[in-house]
Amino acid sequence: MSTLSKSPWILHYDASSCNGCDIEVLACLSPLYDVERFGIINTGNPKHADVLVITGGVNEQNREVIKNLYHQMPDPKVVVAVGICASSGGVFRECYNIVGGIDCLIPVDVYVPGCAARPESIIDGIVKALSILEEKKEKMALPVRVASGGEQ
Amino acid sequence: MITLPFLILFPAAVAALLLLVASDSWRRLIVKAGALIIGIASLYLLFITPEAGPEFFPVAFEPLTGLMFLAEMVIAAFLIYLGIKYKKYLAIFLVLAQAALLVYFETTAAAGVHTVPNLFIDQFSLIMALIIGIIGSLICVYALGYMSTYQEHHPDVRDRRRTFFFLMFFFLSAMFGVVFSNYLPWVFFFWELTTLCSFLLIGYSGTGEAVNNAFLALNMNLLGGLAFAGALLYLAFVSPGGQLLEISTLIQSGHVVALVPAVLIAFAGITKAALMPFSAWLVGAMVAPTPVSALLHSSTMVKAGVYIIVRFAPVLTGTMEGLIIGLVGGFTFLLASAIAISQSNAKKVLAYSTIANLGLIVACAGVGTYKLVWAAILLIIFHAIAKSLLFLCVGTVEHRIGSKDIEDMTGLIVRMPKVAVMMFIGIAGMFLAPFGMLISKWAAIEAFIEAQFGLIFVAILAFGGSITVLFWSKWMGKIISVCPVATKVENGIPREKWIALSFLTAMTVFICLAFPVISSHLIEPFVLSVYGQTARLSQDNITIMAMMLFLLMIMPFSMLWYRKSTKVVPPYMAGRPTTPDMHFLGSMGVQRQVNLGNYYFEEVFGEKRLFMAGTALCFGLILLMGTLTAGVAL
Amino acid sequence: MILLENALLFIILAPFIGGLVAGIDRKLTARMQGRVGPPLLQPFYDVGKLLQKEQIVVTPSQHFYILSYLVFIVVSGALFFAGGDLLLVIFAFTLAHIFLVLGAYSSYSPYSFIGAERELIQIIAYEPMIILSAVGMYLVTKSFFVWEIMGSSLPLILYLPGVFLGFLMVLTIKLRKSPFDLSTSHHAHQEIVKGVTTEFSGPMLARVEIAHWYENVFLLGFIYLFFAWSPPVAILAIIIVYLLEILVDNTFSRATWKFTLKSSWIIAGMMGLVNLGVLYYLSAVVPV
Numbered sequence A: 001m002s003t004l005s006k007s008p009w010i011l012h013y014d015a016s017s018c019n020g021c022d023i024e025v026l027a028c029l030s031p032l033y034d035v036e037r038f039g040i041i042n043t044g045n046p047k048h049a050d051v052l053v054i055t056g057g058v059n060e061q062n063r064e065v066i067k068n069l070y071h072q073m074p075d076p077k078v079v080v081a082v083g084i085c086a087s088s089g090g091v092f093r094e095c096y097n098i099v100g101g102i103d104c105l106i107p108v109d110v111y112v113p114g115c116a117a118r119p120e121s122i123i124d125g126i127v128k129a130l131s132i133l134e135e136k137k138e139k140m141a142l143p144v145r146v147a148s149g150g151e152q
Numbered sequence B: 001m002i003t004l005p006f007l008i009l010f011p012a013a014v015a016a017l018l019l020l021v022a023s024d025s026w027r028r029l030i031v032k033a034g035a036l037i038i039g040i041a042s043l044y045l046l047f048i049t050p051e052a053g054p055e056f057f058p059v060a061f062e063p064l065t066g067l068m069f070l071a072e073m074v075i076a077a078f079l080i081y082l083g084i085k086y087k088k089y090l091a092i093f094l095v096l097a098q099a100a101l102l103v104y105f106e107t108t109a110a111a112g113v114h115t116v117p118n119l120f121i122d123q124f125s126l127i128m129a130l131i132i133g134i135i136g137s138l139i140c141v142y143a144l145g146y147m148s149t150y151q152e153h154h155p156d157v158r159d160r161r162r163t164f165f166f167l168m169f170f171f172l173s174a175m176f177g178v179v180f181s182n183y184l185p186w187v188f189f190f191w192e193l194t195t196l197c198s199f200l201l202i203g204y205s206g207t208g209e210a211v212n213n214a215f216l217a218l219n220m221n222l223l224g225g226l227a228f229a230g231a232l233l234y235l236a237f238v239s240p241g242g243q244l245l246e247i248s249t250l251i252q253s254g255h256v257v258a259l260v261p262a263v264l265i266a267f268a269g270i271t272k273a274a275l276m277p278f279s280a281w282l283v284g285a286m287v288a289p290t291p292v293s294a295l296l297h298s299s300t301m302v303k304a305g306v307y308i309i310v311r312f313a314p315v316l317t318g319t320m321e322g323l324i325i326g327l328v329g330g331f332t333f334l335l336a337s338a339i340a341i342s343q344s345n346a347k348k349v350l351a352y353s354t355i356a357n358l359g360l361i362v363a364c365a366g367v368g369t370y371k372l373v374w375a376a377i378l379l380i381i382f383h384a385i386a387k388s389l390l391f392l393c394v395g396t397v398e399h400r401i402g403s404k405d406i407e408d409m410t411g412l413i414v415r416m417p418k419v420a421v422m423m424f425i426g427i428a429g430m431f432l433a434p435f436g437m438l439i440s441k442w443a444a445i446e447a448f449i450e451a452q453f454g455l456i457f458v459a460i461l462a463f464g465g466s467i468t469v470l471f472w473s474k475w476m477g478k479i480i481s482v483c484p485v486a487t488k489v490e491n492g493i494p495r496e497k498w499i500a501l502s503f504l505t506a507m508t509v510f511i512c513l514a515f516p517v518i519s520s521h522l523i524e525p526f527v528l529s530v531y532g533q534t535a536r537l538s539q540d541n542i543t544i545m546a547m548m549l550f551l552l553m554i555m556p557f558s559m560l561w562y563r564k565s566t567k568v569v570p571p572y573m574a575g576r577p578t579t580p581d582m583h584f585l586g587s588m589g590v591q592r593q594v595n596l597g598n599y600y601f602e603e604v605f606g607e608k609r610l611f612m613a614g615t616a617l618c619f620g621l622i623l624l625m626g627t628l629t630a631g632v633a634l
Numbered sequence C: 001m002i003l004l005e006n007a008l009l010f011i012i013l014a015p016f017i018g019g020l021v022a023g024i025d026r027k028l029t030a031r032m033q034g035r036v037g038p039p040l041l042q043p044f045y046d047v048g049k050l051l052q053k054e055q056i057v058v059t060p061s062q063h064f065y066i067l068s069y070l071v072f073i074v075v076s077g078a079l080f081f082a083g084g085d086l087l088l089v090i091f092a093f094t095l096a097h098i099f100l101v102l103g104a105y106s107s108y109s110p111y112s113f114i115g116a117e118r119e120l121i122q123i124i125a126y127e128p129m130i131i132l133s134a135v136g137m138y139l140v141t142k143s144f145f146v147w148e149i150m151g152s153s154l155p156l157i158l159y160l161p162g163v164f165l166g167f168l169m170v171l172t173i174k175l176r177k178s179p180f181d182l183s184t185s186h187h188a189h190q191e192i193v194k195g196v197t198t199e200f201s202g203p204m205l206a207r208v209e210i211a212h213w214y215e216n217v218f219l220l221g222f223i224y225l226f227f228a229w230s231p232p233v234a235i236l237a238i239i240i241v242y243l244l245e246i247l248v249d250n251t252f253s254r255a256t257w258k259f260t261l262k263s264s265w266i267i268a269g270m271m272g273l274v275n276l277g278v279l280y281y282l283s284a285v286v287p288v
């Protein structure tokens, strides 16, 4: 395990959630759950973040925003969809304004179920995401290795 | 030796020639050739200046003094004519008062004078001559390119370029006269010539504002001239033989006789160096074409003011009057720097920074210990180079983007990369380690601690110094921010401008490398010959600074290393969809463009408030000094 | 006399000490907030991670400024520990920060732009006091050279209590602690996102972080100077000061720029200047 998974900095984006999941995400930062134990920090800045935590589904207003945030994060990065809204659209799925879950826009790595998702499962989801982060890092390094191997 | 009179007369001859020549191509040739010759002649001085102490050259030409008197009267008549034409009665009054003093001096007081007036040169004069000869003539070359564009951009301003270049070169003559004359009435004559030239140059465009500001400058400088004339009269009475009319003897004659004239002349210097409360004229002078500002701020005019005060530093040191002059300088430094924070007009920022730095030089000279004089001369050199570079950069930018507002210089590094880099170096030269100005400020702090009442000055320097950091860095930040929409507009800059700009940029960097040599060969011998001891930076520090400079110079090459393989993403805009030219959809569906503006802290550092405070403070101090001096004189 | 070995030691050891101090800081902060907090070595994990990330930039010129920032922070710290001229150290230190500010400006991003302006305000808020501290040390020891101040047998703190308090005040600014963490913050203040550091990411952010460690060690070294006559006392003082800073950090919320500037100029300036004035007067009467 490299330092990558010991220091996951998250960016929390509230897409079109009912605020139920948001409060649970923030609860993770409170003394009771204290995610900083795992080195998790809420950065509020895509350029510093490793994990994009999204609550709520995609609508026409936040579509571009989600894409922008995702593209402004440096690789390797993972996306965690928190709550069923983020996973599939949830109870709002049929609404006129909702496009669907986050995965209709950007690739999602971990789905955290629940309405609202409990802090324990959110933390669990983020910790799951870390191993994916490590995998992605390795894939990132791969082409370079092949290239250098080719030269020899 | 022929070089000194040559340097005084040759620019005047070039000036006269330029007045006659109407064709532009001839003017270009004459200006360039003239500038080259003046530059070479001033460099030549390096080889003939004696190692220690001044060298004198009597000018045994009787009618000269009479001729000068005649010229002064003609100038007075000319000024009175202009005063009547523009209804500026205060100016007329001041001219009349000064003329009366002079007539009195000539007819009665000077009757018994039988010294042979002489020219002199020592390391300080040499430094000044180099500044005037090299930087001044570079500015003249730059003006060639500038003025042709200027006339195109301002069709309403009458094309009086002949007069303009006449005045520019004549100015150089007058300045050489000031720094080479040992005989005070001569210094005074050249002193008044600089006032006249600056007056005419500021009023060049002939608009109402220009005329008003020109007269403002004239009035303030005439007031100083009045004090200078008073000093001459006083000296003529104290020593009927006229020996004390020579700077060299006057300085050595001790506090008792020399203090009163020294204070009067220092007052003249304060007006010329535009310290508070007289700073308004230099700020107003920015209505003139930019080369004029560059000339006034860097190598001429204001430098004449500080030159004369530094000359008299040995007399002022240790006296109450000297301390007060120092305080006037110190407060000017502090307040003018603070005002510069609230300004967005680049020329105004430069003007206030000049005033601040002159204040610092005068603070050093007023307190006047040997270490401080060393620091003051260092400041004069570094300031002249960096400031002229900055003015010329601003002038160039102004002609390309049509504005001299710092807010409009966003992304200059993309739009005019070369000029932006030059400007960057110029600004760095004004406040960053290991560039020149900072070395002198540092030396000044170390020197002030040991001086009497030095703590006040140290505090002023500590606070004032960090204030300068603020306004320079935010300007720097503006020009280096990489603005995504900017188009490049750098082509079409005349060659003359490039020549002057590249020279000055090279000099800004070079002078930092060469400063130990300049210090040991020029400044230290001068300080040694005047005070019998001298200051210098320790060898360790010089080595470290050289290493820092070296590091700074290789740093940009790291860009080559990083150029490849980095992904470029747009700046963070809270995720809002933003077009490449930084338009985004704001609230209520309104398209907005990102517009980043600097802080100016108007309510804290506002010009009006601080200027009032500074004027009151410095005016009070000068009054106090006047009273003290009057007490001594009577 | 420049002690090259010390400079080398600083360059090698400072990141470890600085990172460790940052780790202790975070642990204590968490405890004060009733949390368990991250592992002690968390700052190293963070930097390690940042170094593994992909480098993205807004403009490649950011690299130049941030590298220069790191280099000049190291230079000024090394110069300090080598016993160099205190004023030169301070000027090099300012130069380094100007590079950080320029890096933020260069990206033309609203958040880092505001951060840059605030950082500049911080610079002008703390710089006078730091210079006055150096001047105070000169007045007592008659030298600006760190090695001579270190070698002095006088208890500087007894001569310079006001200066020391003023220095503590600006130290809060320098350590980026609340209430003076205007330009960027370790806390979750997000109204200007991350201020100056908003547009730095990956390895570049790691460089900023490492520079900050170097900087903190240098600042702790500065505290040491006040107590240099007795190393145990000095170490104790450093520990107490740092604990105090952490306490202050967790007690206050972010102040406005105006309050920061005014309070640091007035309080710190006054304390420093009155102290220096007394000292100056005394040294004129009875040479210290």
Ligand code: SF4
Pocket: A016, A017, A018, A019, A020, A021, A022, A055, A056, A082, A083, A084, A085, A086, A090, A091, A114, A115, A116, A117
């Ligand atoms: S999952 Fe439930 S609690 Fe969470 S945002 Fe959707 S509706 Fe709200």
